[in-house]
Amino acid sequence: MEKEYSILLYYCYAKIEDFEAYREEHHLFCVENNLRGRIIISPEGLNGTVSGLKEDCEAYMKYVHADERFGHTEFKVEAHDRMAFAKLHVRVKPEIVHSSLRHIDPNIETGTYVEPEEFREILEKQDDDTVILDVRSNYEHKVGKFKNALTLDIDNFRDFPQEVEQLEHLKKKKVITYCTGGIKCEKASAYLLEQGFENVYQLHGGIIKYGLEAEGKDFEGKCYVFDNRITADVNSVNPSILSKCFISGVPTDRMVNCANPECNAHIPMSEEAGWLMDGCCSEECRKNPARRPYDGTGYYQKNTNHYNPLKGVKRDPAKID
Template sequence: MEKKYSILLYYCYAEIEDFEAYREEHHLFCIENNLRGRIIISPEGLNGTVSGLKEDCEKYMEYIHSDARFADTEFKEEAHDRMAFAKLHVRVKPEIVHSSLRHINPRKRTGGYVEPEDFKKILAEESEDTVILDVRSNYEHNVGRFKNALTLDIDNFRDFPEKVKELDHLKGKKVVTYCTGGIKCEKASAYLLEQGFENVYQLHGGIIKYGIEAGGEDFEGKCYVFDNRITADVNSVNPSIVSKCFVSGVPTDRMVNCANPECNAHIPMTEEAGWLMDGCCSEECRKHPSRRPYDGTGYYQKNTNHYNPLKGVKREAAKLS
């Protein structure tokens, strides 16, 4: 089956002085070109995952690159058979990835880039002098991670600086960080340098680019992604499953969000267990009065009743009604 849609993953650290006005312009462009996704605009740059027909995604990439501030933005593009988002959100936030590292500017200092093919060689060497460091959260690396990678017990990226205190014994080694698309590594590697680590690098483009350009070899499990897919295949060379069903313990790489919105845990769960538990991680959550109806996917849109994609867009809005 021909895959007529694309999913774009990208980020760009670049100063945006007029971020409120640019948000309006950017939002309107996406509406006019039938794009959906989650886009963050902040004084420090852009971060987005966008979905649409291939030709509309091409227009979007041209739009981004036409702005001198974002001319060097690198897109990770994946083919898909449908829209990966139900809605469009273009939001203004203080940072393009939530962290406790606002003082760090990756445009001034960050870890050196390691391209996918070179990263593959590093994985194959398995040198005791090199550490592969996963800077993602627990629910992400629990479903997929690189072979022999060091993972951190963190629930959010903002907890990363606190965990670095436990890594002092690695300061004499070569440290190569990785994340989903590269954005977290820009600040994580810079912070490691700030804390006295001298030999710090990062996988350029993250797990997604590694899968596209190097076949994803030795990435075990699936990659957690932030769209309707929840997880994505990365490894076309030697794929494996590393996660187990939260309920039954059976190996599975199928991820769901707990149907109890007050829990919303990101957990591996088989289809059978999903239906058995109504998409919940526990009996307590299953009996919760706010439990959302389970449709077999384990993916839930945020509570956006009366959602209006034109909200906050002033210019030309009338023409689109």
């Protein structure tokens, strides 16, 4: 059966001077077209994951492309059988991905793109002079990563620069960075070039595009995503399970957030362990009075009490029914 919904993943580095006004316009368009998701509007561009019916997502892509500032935006489109978000958030933030690299403009300099099919060939023939560098956080690469990839011990992308200090010995090698959808690599690869790395590349479109266009071969485990799926299948050629249950140690690619909101740790957890622990990572969290009810998914929306999707949006009176 054909899936009726789509999930869009995208970003665009482009100057937005009227970002507050554009946020309101953008938010209103999403509301009027029944879209949900997380969208960041920043002086440096757009970043979003959006979900809705296919036709509504197509209308959204046309809307974004109609603005000449964002005409080159590339959307990764995944089919889905339901809405992937419960809410809509369109927020203004200083950056479209939180980093400590605000001085970098990927429109001026960034690593050379490697397309998915070429990257697949590189993985198959990888030699000692090529390094595949994962620039994502620990909880992301622990549930899935490319075979033989070098991972970094970071909890947030803003910690990336300090880890680069440990990579000095790789400066003469060919370094290919990758992340979920490509956005982090734009700045990570530029920073590597700034620090004297000579041959820096990036997987164009990240893991998601690689799965869509190159069947995800040699991606081990699942890809951590930022919607209510938590993880997504990527590899349709030689899939494997990379992670182990945080509680029992059995192989599992099932990812949850700890049911204790004061912890909220991202951890792999088998279905059996999930029910046994009420979705918690420890007995301490399980006994916490603030523990959220576990429904078997391990995904928790933020409190939706009194949620108003039109909050902060100035509507045209002529368009109000």
